[in-house]
Amino acid sequence: MSEKSEIVAREERMPEQTSKLATLTPLVDIFENDNEILLHADMPGVPKEEITVNIDNGRLEISGTRKLSATGSITWQEFGDAEYRRVFSVPQTIDVAKVNAELQDGVLRLHLPKSEKAKPRMVEIKAG
Template identity: 30%
Template sequence: MTLIKRSYPVRNIERVNPFAPMFNDFLESMFNNNTMPDTSFKTPAVNVVENADGYAIELAVPGLKKDDFNIDLEKNTLTVSVEKENESKEEGKNYHRREFSYTSFKRSFNLPETVDVEKIGAEYKDGVLSLTIPKKEEAQLKAKQIKVS
């Protein structure tokens, strides 16, 4: 019996399993570099909803505290950012290897002229940062009855 080794280009593997490159990088880094790949999130998932009164933006950012967020408004651009270094110190241990975690991201949203920037609010609960952005009174849609003459 003869065994034939076949070599497939990476693109064929990706077509069969789109996660193959991620697993290859993971295994490569574990066995060759002795380090773990960076698994921290780069940009959080976002939901943006518009209703009659305004807008709601929700960012999925678990594991943070409300003091970790920087929310800035410059002109009509709302920017949410985080820069946090997670370092735990344990006294009395002789480490051969110790890894630090650093989390950072920055998301910007262009706001329309119709929002009331003085009333923007933010709340962080259960890993979700919720921003409420109300519309100005004149921009809110109101129902109106029109009489036929």
């Protein structure tokens, strides 16, 4: 076996090691009423300090990093550190200054209030 083919064979046997986290898409529920759009995103194990919410030019991006710490040797592992990431298009009628978020029991709740001009209104009919 030549030296070159030996290196190639050795590289094929070695598992690829990367430092990137697994990227997961959080499951979401989206509700809409006359006043707001409410988005619930499932992000278990992500502390609020690791979550970012960006709204820019009709684009909503949520992301968060879950880092698990364990003691002892791993006997079985089916999930570990991961990054949650999801992007949505949102209407320009969202009042970005009033958007708020809360995290409870691993669920991120985003309140995206509609601007006044986007809310439905009743039109009075006048007699002629």
